[in-house]
Amino acid sequence: MSSVIFTILCSLCFCEGAKILAVVSTPSYSHQVYFHNLWRELLARGHHVTLISTEPIYDNDLINLTNININATYDAVDKMKLMGKEFSMWQLINQFEDFLRTSTKLHFSHPEVKKLLNDSSAHFDLVIYELVASSLVYSWKFSCPSILVSSLDSSLEDHFILGNSFHPLVTPEQNVHIADPEKISFLEKLVSITYSVSCISFMYTKFYPAAEEEIKKQLGYDVPSLWELSRNISLIMDATNPIFHNIRAVGPNTIHIGSGLHINKPKSLPEDLKDFLDNSPVPVVYFSLGTNVKGNLLNQTTKAEFYKAFSELPYKFLVKVDWENLTIPKNVKVARWLPQQDVLRHANVKLFITQGGLQSLQEAVTNAIPMVGIPFFGDQFQNVQKIVKRGIAVKLHRHEISKETIKNAITKVLTDPTYKQKVEEMRDLMYDEPMTSLDKAIWWIEYVLRHKGAPLFKSNAANMPMYEYLMLDVIGAVLAFLIVLSVFIKLIYKSLKFILSRLIGGYFVKSKKKRD
Structure with missing residues (x-):
């Protein structure tokens, strides 16, 4: 009887809710919105969440939420002009170092961030952070475990730190341009191996020191090296799924939540949009290049080619762009923002033209919509190649866009029923698991809270220097x-x-x- 009472009392104490610090400093809307459902669910379960983010959640009903808005870090992206450019391997490494230095300075110079770190009464039970290792300062400062979350596959460096496999030919780094990750040419092998070794080497010699220098400047006190701090990561939760990524050997402290953590419940469409889709006598093609591919990355001639192609096809087109000074065809409806998930749910939407961002691909497969992929940067190249390999998309190179190539790609997907059949098979595969991505994420977060970390899950490989790991x-x-x-x-x-x-x-x- 006494043991039962003790268990109930412990449960009641835990149900009071933990104090969680969530740090998502990446200056990208798609990275931020991916985790909004996670923060909302933690709040609904009685936890207190302090969110340091470039895209805060402003909702008066969320009484246990504290926002610290660090959207000034968007200046780091604007300054470096990263989005949409094609860099060589060495340019990418140098650009990332400059970006890391600038974004770290903007982050830790924020008055509210400094106030929080200097508050002797502040206490947190867990830090959940995304992507940027400098956020581990919070875990050190508040003496609590940390969980790394990623809206993509975790980076090569993160897998290395946790002792996971990082074979550059089995699972190439997502930023390496490889035509087919399952059939890598000899030259691509050399590039992938060189890039992987360089990333791990530069993590110690360039990336971490650059961030550490800025952290010490802004905070005014010594902080342990980021390499030392990263050794205490309890768990990684990433957005990988076998549909979109090569299989990687990982330890039990790496949890895959790649079925769409950000997928929301259906909502009603605005009346004008609902009328456009409901009353279409022909299939509707949805066109969106995401939040990071801006109109200035395409010249006016290329934009005009899209509209010319659309005007000559017997379909309707719903287009989310920020393009201006172009004549819009009669069968095209243009908007600067659209509720993408609910658009893709509509029965009349039959094709999605996308840049290949992972969240967009998850949403398309969730609704069994085949695609035309036009990758621009980052992981988009490998993402698009993967869905082409799966038979659910056609790839269109951004430098080969013309009226004819656009028409051919759209016609090929819409007139061949195998694309629809394949994407339906992929949808069933993606959701053929007992727990949703959100349920899985919450379960593991509360597991780490209950056990004050997950030290038993850590691989011995994480404690080995590189020369020893490679024997x-x-x-x-x-x-x-x-x-x-x-x-x-x-x-x-x-x-x-x-x-x-x-x-x-x-x-x-x-x-x-x-x-x-």
């Missing part, structure tokens, strides 16, 4: 032994040959003298 010390020792052994054998052979030659040579000389 270079053993391989080197074996090679050294073989070299010494071969040299020793060769010396013995030479010595014996010399001795025998002298003995045998002397014998024949003596024999010849006797005969003479």
Whole structure:
């Protein structure tokens, strides 16, 4: 009886709710909105959430939510002009270092952030952070476990830190441009291996030191190295799914929530949009290049080619763009923002033209909508290649856009029923699991809270230096032994040959003298 009472009391204490600090500093709307449902669900379960974010949630009904708005970090993206450009491997590494330095400065110079870190009475039970390792400062400052969440696949560096597999040919880094991740050419192998080794090396020599320097400048006190802090990450939750990513060997402290954490319940469409879709006698094609691909990344000629192609096809087009000064065809409806999930749910929407962002692909597969993919940067290239491989999309290269290529891609997908059939199969595969992405995420967050971390799940590989993980010390020792052994054998052979030659040579000389 006493044990039952003790259990109930413990449960009541836990139900009071934990104090959670959520830090999503990435200056990108798609990265932010992916986690909004997670914060809402934690609040609904009685937890207190302080959200440091570039896209706060302003809702008066969420009484246990505290927002710290750091949207000034968008200036880091604008300053570096990262979005939409195609960089070489070395340019990308240098750009990322500059971006990390600038965004870290903007983040930790924020008055409310400084106030929170200098508040001696502040307390948190858990830090949940996205992508940027400098956020681990909060976990150190408040002496609590941390969970890394990602709206994409976790980065190569994060997998390395937790001791997961990071084979550059089995699971190439998502920013490496590879035509087909399942059939990598020799040149692509060289690029992928070089990029992977460089990323891990530069993590210690460039990326972490750049962030650490800015953190110390802004906070005015010494903070342990980010490498040291990252060794205490309890868990990674990423948005991977076998439909969109190669299989990777991971430990139990890596949880995949890639079926669409951000998928919302259906909502009613605005009347004008509902009327456009409901009353369409022909299939509707939805066109959106996401939040980060702006109109200035395409020239006016290319934009005009889209509209020319749309005007000559027997379909209606719903287009989300910020384009201006172009004549809009009669069969096209244009808006700067559209409720994408509810648009894709509409029965008359038959095709989605997308840049290949992971959340957009999840939404399309959720609603069994085949696609035309036009990748621009980052993971979009591998994402689009993967859905093309799955038979649910056609790829259109951004530098090969013309009226004819657009018409051909759209016609191919809409007139071939196998694209629709394949995407329906992919939808069933993606959701063929007992828990939703949100339920799984909440369960593991509360697991970490209950156990004050998850140290038993950590792989021994996480504590090994690179040379030891790759067995270079053993391989080197074996090679050294073989070299010494071969040299020793060769010396013995030479010595014996010399001795025998002298003995045998002397014998024949003596024999010849006797005969003479």
